[in-house]
Amino acid sequence: MSLPKPYRKGLTPSSSSLHPHCLAQDRLHCWKPIKEPAEDGAHPELSDLELERILDMMNFTWAPRTCETYGAGLLVFHVFCDQRIPPVPEVLRGPASEQLLLNFLSSCASAYSGTALKNYFYGVQAWHTLHGLPWNMDDTRMSAALTAVARLAPPTSKRAKRKPFTPAIISKIREHLDLSDPLDATVFACLTTTFWSGSRLGEFTVPSIRGFDPNRHVKRSNTSVVMESGELRLPVTTFRLPWTKCAPNGEDVHWAPQSGNPDPAAALENHLSINNPGPDEALFAWRHPRGLRPLSRSEFMKRINAAAAATGLEPLQGHGIRIGSVLEYLLRGLPFEVVRTMGWWSSDAFVLYLRKHATILAPYIQSTLILEPFTRIAMLPVR
DSSP states (O other): OOOOGGGGSSOOOSOTTTSOSOOGGGHHHHSOOOOOOOOTTSSOOOOHHHHHHHHHHHGGGSOHHHHHHHHHHHHHHHHHHHHSSSOOOGGGBTTBOHHHHHHHHHHHTTTSOHHHHHHHHHHHHHHHHHTTOOOOOOHHHHHHHHHHHHHTSOGGGSOOOOOOOOHHHHHHHHHTSOTTSHHHHHHHHHHHHHHHHTOOGGGTSBSSTTOOOTTTSOBGGGEEEEEOSSSSOOEEEEEEESOOSSOTTOEEEEEOOOSSTTOHHHHHHHHHHHHOOOTTSBTTEEEETTEEEEOBHHHHHHHHHHHHHHTTOOOOOTHHHHHHHHHHHHHTTOOHHHHHHHTTOSSSGGGGGGGGOHHHHGGGSSSSOTTTTTHHHHSOOOO
8 A cells, every 4th residue: 555645745634632633843842652551560651741851851862853753754654653544553553563664664664765765764763762762673684674775766766866966056156146235145154055055955044034043043253263373374164053053062164365256254354244143143144124034044044046057057956055065175185084973973974075076086087196296195095
């Protein structure tokens, strides 16, 4: 049984007392399983207040965006259970059996992307974890199932390749922005800062105009300019990110002034002179007629793609900024380890980009090593 299209968005499953209407990011917490009563001699029952306190603590295990994605998966899982004939009883949904999860994945195969189903699967697992339900799955068998559904994914579900931003593209976008306009000044400053610091777009924008959190998002006071020690005394601008997906306690990212239109120093100075956010306000906030607004990701991409369209470019994606940053610095000859450290990559994932960009590898694979003598320090160590 495959889920019909109307159930892929927006439906709430039955049993509303267990599945109350709420935001997707709150479903892991708010949607309750039916738990068997404790046996005699087991641990004493906890009060509702104690249980809620535990749930509140455990809910911080996942980032808000992850909770939202997992919540979407939890919805699809429960709708699938409701659609079965007969419906799957609530008590059998948590803890779920391996057979039920395999049936769920097979019913969704060929209708969803492999990435979506993987996230849905882990959403059900997170729901079990959060509510203290056993998760009795064979890892090898479930991994094989996730591989299979990825191969069965329809071609239309696969994302288009993300075109990397380049300094040339940024310069073209600059030509179609009015840097005297508060929004455009903010957008361009955010673009150049994100690109030259090798950051994720979500680290300098907010999910919505009401979504600014000073404990999670960059404030103006998180910015500092220092002259690095040494004979050259080179200027470096540092941004303290209070929270990131890979570093909940925060991390620092940096950029240095660049020549030409993509210069982040000039863009940031222009933005601050026009919008002038306060020390505890979002760094990239702009002066809307109704007041200062933090720059949202959607508003950023809307302006970027409007400018890109004016130059004849195809629509761009936010992650292309980070990809383009990696490629730009590698093309300049920066050692791979330096680029990885600069962008706070927790793994060698960024090396995957090299397989698709022969330009970067070309100097290293000639019959004569044209980059000698620094090839030895630029290349990653062989493992």
